[in-house]
Amino acid sequence: MKHFFLSSIAIFFSIILFAQNDVTPSTALQHYLHNGDTHFKWEIKDSYDVGEAKAYALLLTSQKWREHVWTHQLTVLVPKENKHDGALLFITGGSIKNGLPNWNGRDDKFNKQMAEIATTNQAIVAVLRQTPNQPLYDDLTEDALISFTLHNFKKDNDYSWPLLFPMVKSAVSAMTAVQQLASQQLQHPVNRFVVSGASKRGWTTWLTGAND
Incomplete structure (x- = not known):
């Protein structure tokens, strides 16, 4: 039994070391997106009419990145005539205070x-x-924040540093939340997305489409 236990430990740590060593520039983003984080959740904070559509205002927790839990305002706009299984996700900026989104x-x-x-x-x-x-x-915000994270990646070669990785995961989490909301609240499938955004969010849209 003792030998089996020690062998199991050795195999376990070998798997961990292999997983760590397996991260390369070409696999780093996929590795981050599938890192086993369990912080994803969402809740409806408000719902109201906007013209001919209904808005669902969600508080989304997309992930924990390093020591920070990321939260977002995700507004899902559902038209009265909702005939397609595709959706548009528009990614934009905003700010947080005390760990929560400054709400629009x-x-x-x-x-x-x-x-x-x-x-x-x-x-x-x-x-x-x-x-x-x-x-x-x-x-730090926007370009200065991205620059800071890339500098730290260059300094210590830790692939979790680049800010674009959690930005992409934010988009992936948002799409999952939209699909779940549509299924649970509307009994409507969402099977595909068009992803859009500007500036830093433009990079995010490209990387999201390339990796999800």
């Missing part, structure tokens, strides 16, 4: 524009905010 209210103009797109296309549109979660690390 019911009168948000951008959500109204997205609701018009949902109505015109007869398909769900979702708006993901707080990508990335910021400010972090002494109030």
